[in-house]
Amino acid sequence: MITKVLIAEDHESANISLQKTLEDLAIVDTAHAYYCDDALNKVSIALKAGSSFDLLITDLYFEPDAREQTLSGGMELITAARKIQPGLKILVFSAESRPAIIDQLYSQLDIDGFVRKARNDARELKEAISEITRHRRYFPRHIMQLIEKRNVYAFSEFDIRIITLLAQGMLQKDIPAHLQQNGIKPSGLSSIEKRLNQMKDALGFSKNEQLVAYCKDLGAI
Amino acid sequence: MITKVLIAEDHESANISLQKTLEDLAIVDTAHAYYCDDALNKVSIALKAGSSFDLLITDLYFEPDAREQTLSGGMELITAARKIQPGLKILVFSAESRPAIIDQLYSQLDIDGFVRKARNDARELKEAISEITRHRRYFPRHIMQLIEKRNVYAFSEFDIRIITLLAQGMLQKDIPAHLQQNGIKPSGLSSIEKRLNQMKDALGFSKNEQLVAYCKDLGAI
DNA sequence: ACTTTTTTTATGGGAAACCGTAATGGGTGA
DNA sequence: TCACCCATTACGGTTTCCCATAAAAAAAGT
Numbered sequence: 001m002i003t004k005v006l007i008a009e010d011h012e013s014a015n016i017s018l019q020k021t022l023e024d025l026a027i028v029d030t031a032h033a034y035y036c037d038d039a040l041n042k043v044s045i046a047l048k049a050g051s052s053f054d055l056l057i058t059d060l061y062f063e064p065d066a067r068e069q070t071l072s073g074g075m076e077l078i079t080a081a082r083k084i085q086p087g088l089k090i091l092v093f094s095a096e097s098r099p100a101i102i103d104q105l106y107s108q109l110d111i112d113g114f115v116r117k118a119r120n121d122a123r124e125l126k127e128a129i130s131e132i133t134r135h136r137r138y139f140p141r142h143i144m145q146l147i148e149k150r151n152v153y154a155f156s157e158f159d160i161r162i163i164t165l166l167a168q169g170m171l172q173k174d175i176p177a178h179l180q181q182n183g184i185k186p187s188g189l190s191s192i193e194k195r196l197n198q199m200k201d202a203l204g205f206s207k208n209e210q211l212v213a214y215c216k217d218l219g220a221i
Numbered sequence: 222m223i224t225k226v227l228i229a230e231d232h233e234s235a236n237i238s239l240q241k242t243l244e245d246l247a248i249v250d251t252a253h254a255y256y257c258d259d260a261l262n263k264v265s266i267a268l269k270a271g272s273s274f275d276l277l278i279t280d281l282y283f284e285p286d287a288r289e290q291t292l293s294g295g296m297e298l299i300t301a302a303r304k305i306q307p308g309l310k311i312l313v314f315s316a317e318s319r320p321a322i323i324d325q326l327y328s329q330l331d332i333d334g335f336v337r338k339a340r341n342d343a344r345e346l347k348e349a350i351s352e353i354t355r356h357r358r359y360f361p362r363h364i365m366q367l368i369e370k371r372n373v374y375a376f377s378e379f380d381i382r383i384i385t386l387l388a389q390g391m392l393q394k395d396i397p398a399h400l401q402q403n404g405i406k407p408s409g410l411s412s413i414e415k416r417l418n419q420m421k422d423a424l425g426f427s428k429n430e431q432l433v434a435y436c437k438d439l440g441a442i
Numbered sequence: 443a444c445t446t447t448t449t450t451t452a453t454g455g456g457a458a459a460c461c462g463t464a465a466t467g468g469g470t471g472a
Numbered sequence: 473t474c475a476c477c478c479a480t481t482a483c484g485g486t487t488t489c490c491c492a493t494a495a496a497a498a499a500a501g502t
Contacts, residue, residue: 186449221434
């Protein structure tokens, strides 16, 4: 059963609606954190006091301000929180829509649910919490579709590296030297051209600009 | 005095927190619209019934779904609503942070206030409504700073057009023909090169890929 | 150990992009 | 009308990219 919930969210308004939604579910034991570091602290303190949180609802991106933070965002918070309390359930509530990012949350950070800030987000939040209470993960169909849409082409580390360098303005002809310096191989110019051609071919593109735009949309770079 | 408020916002959660915030201000006569067209309808109906709204709180961007809409977003809604009820006060509540857009809201659409979905947005909403009640416009300092901080390059329609075409894979040398077909001038290849160079120079870039990536990050394309 | 296959790297010709300069054309004022 | 200014366009040389082919290296198979 989920009774004690921590909300990590910098937007005051989102915080308010989350609290209201939890009230509707008869969950009244809630704590709020407007900064990642605060959130981690509260998890730690509650754990030591023997009254640990059952669920952490967190955003992904926190706007930086004057207060210096060690945790840069929701992903780091999730990793850090799970480190000190492995069983903690985690529900991400964010406006993020890029498939690569959401996929990473499920596959690498092993979160229990993701609700996108969108049309019916309050209703979805209730569904998600209800699922998590039953020790199930929340995988709504439209989120799955979003993730699967990514499987058009599977970018490798190498692919991303090349496209990132291009997006940063590096000349194609200068990439081999850069790869060699970082001990990455293959590093030949022909290999880079070949890889780019394969990607463009698979996606029906003809120019590198298209690859950059596509990867930006996906959140791959 | 502001007593009757219409909220146009597709996010259920944002809607909830707005309602809560208005309740705190003892404003209980509120209506909600999850679509722009609905919002305009409600403004129109209330006006005809002699019980018009005092204030419209609206988001800028509404996610398209199955329901076909004539109004594409908050900006069009504002224009349309002011057309049928010129005196309507308008407060924009959005995550938008691009200076050029916010500036446009104040200077062209003549809105009464803008609150960005951010850290202290609920508090700011109360301040804004309080100001608007006194028939003053809400121009907090940090919003003004955002607008004035226009050191970032202001892309023109022409710029965006060119970069969009590049991101879609069109060859630079083929762009002049395309522009001529659409009756856009200048259309010379040199003019396009010049514009691209100006943009790259202003942003410290050297390659078109950087421009594409930058515009994707900005949401300009 | 040797051959076969695959991957990586090198090379050269042609296309596109880049960059400076010159020519063209349209508007403004004397 | 003419001269002038500005924006736009045209042109030529250089660099980078693109693409096909060949050589070299590495991996796999016998």
